[in-house]
Structures are given as structure tokens and as C-alpha cells.
Amino acid sequence: MAPLKEAISAKHKLAEQMPFNARMFRGQLTQEQYLLYLRQQLQIFEAIERIGLPHNRLKRTEAVQADIEELHAQGHTADFILASTKAYADYLSARSYEEILPHVYLNYMALIFGGQMIKKHVPSAGRMYAFDNIQEAVQSIRAVQKDEWADEVNKGFDFNISIFNELEAECAVMK
Numbered sequence: 001m002a003p004l005k006e007a008i009s010a011k012h013k014l015a016e017q018m019p020f021n022a023r024m025f026r027g028q029l030t031q032e033q034y035l036l037y038l039r040q041q042l043q044i045f046e047a048i049e050r051i052g053l054p055h056n057r058l059k060r061t062e063a064v065q066a067d068i069e070e071l072h073a074q075g076h077t078a079d080f081i082l083a084s085t086k087a088y089a090d091y092l093s094a095r096s097y098e099e100i101l102p103h104v105y106l107n108y109m110a111l112i113f114g115g116q117m118i119k120k121h122v123p124s125a126g127r128m129y130a131f132d133n134i135q136e137a138v139q140s141i142r143a144v145q146k147d148e149w150a151d152e153v154n155k156g157f158d159f160n161i162s163i164f165n166e167l168e169a170e171c172a173v174m175k
């Protein structure tokens with residue numbers, strides 16, 4: 001069986017290259033657009049964290065809420081939930097603790113790796129990307145990760161890709 005990282009690399013490349021993500025990485029999102037992205041992230045983290053995490057220090061909900069409040073305080077309001085986000089959150093909410101773990105790997109490693117590169121370019125303090133002890137955060141996920149998760153992680157990528165598509169469509173309307 002291929003190592004997990006290898007089995008997900010094609011979908012990772014697709015996700016990384018989504019126009020919304022590429023613009024975020026280049027520092028081209030407005031605060032309003034970034035707020036809309038954060039609202040989707042909050043929905044995902046809330047769904048996962050209601051079920052459980054391998055380590056408490058991974059928790060993101062409060063940090064994302066603080067980032068959202070920062071943008072609200074500056075007068076931004078785009079914080080509705082997209083249909084694609086609702087579909088992923090509903091899917092996550094129906095999973096058991098064991099079944100949610102591939103999605104913990106997907107969504108939290110995204111912040112730990114790509115996120116550390118992106119945080120310098122987002123129009124916010126970026127609390128969502130700040131972990132007290134990043135090595136400990138990585139280790140808590142590495143300790144449970146399995147190569148057997150490849151299909152489920154790739155399914156999670158598909159949900160994320162739909163969200164990036166819908167975010168891009170919303171941005172075109174916001175301009």
C-alpha cells in the first residue's frame with residue numbers, strides 16, 4: 001500500500017492550485033473574501049471538534065472565531081455558510097470518532113503545513129494558524145495516521161475542492 005502522503009498527492013496538487021487558494025497564497029484576498037473563507041473553516045472545525053480530536057491543543061474553533069470577530073469589528077459581514085460547506089459539515093457530523101480522524105489529518109495538517117506559508121499573506125492576525133506547540137500538534141496526528149485512510153482523505157479533498165469552487169464563484173459576485 002502506498003504511503004498516505006503519496007496516495008493523496010494528486011488531490012493535494014489540485015486543491016493547492018484552486019484559484020481561490022492561489023489568490024490567498026499570493027495575498028490577493030480582500031478582508032470580506034477572507035471572512036467568507038473563515039466562516040467555512042469554522043463550520044468544518046466545529047463539526048469535527050464536536051466529535052473529538054486526538055489532542056486538545058489541536059482545537060481551532062476559538063481561534064477562528066477570534067479571527068472572524070476581528071473582521072466583523074472592521075465592518076465586514078460576509079459570513080454565510082455555502083451549500084458545499086453545509087454538505088461537508090453534514091457528512092462530518094454523521095461520522096464516528098474513528099471515522100473523523102482522516103478528516104482531522106486533512107484539515108489540521110493543511111493548517112500546520114500549507115497554513116504556515118499562507119498565514120503571512122492573509123488580511124487578518126491569522127490566529128487560526130497559530131498552534132502553541134506545532135511539533136506536538138503534528139505528532140498527535142502522525143501517531144494515529146494510517147495509509148488505509150487514502151480514499152477517505154481524498155473524499156475530504158473533493159469536499160474542500162467544491163468549497164474552493166463555490167468561494168471563487170462568490171468572490172466574482174462580491175467584486
Ligand code: HEM
Pocket residue numbers: 004005012015016017021022025105106107109110113114115117118157160
Ligand atoms: C496554497 C495552498 C497550499 C500549499 C502551499 C500547501 C503546501 C503544503 C506543504 C509544503 C506541505 C508539506 C509537504 C511535505 O512535507 O513535503 C503540505 C502538506 C499537507 N497539506 Fe498542503 N498546501 C496547500 C493547501 C492544502 C489544502 C487546501 C489541504 C487540504 C484541505 C492541504 C492538506 C495537506 C495535508 C493533509 C498535508 C500533509 C501531508 C503529509 O505530510 O502527510 N494542503 N502542504
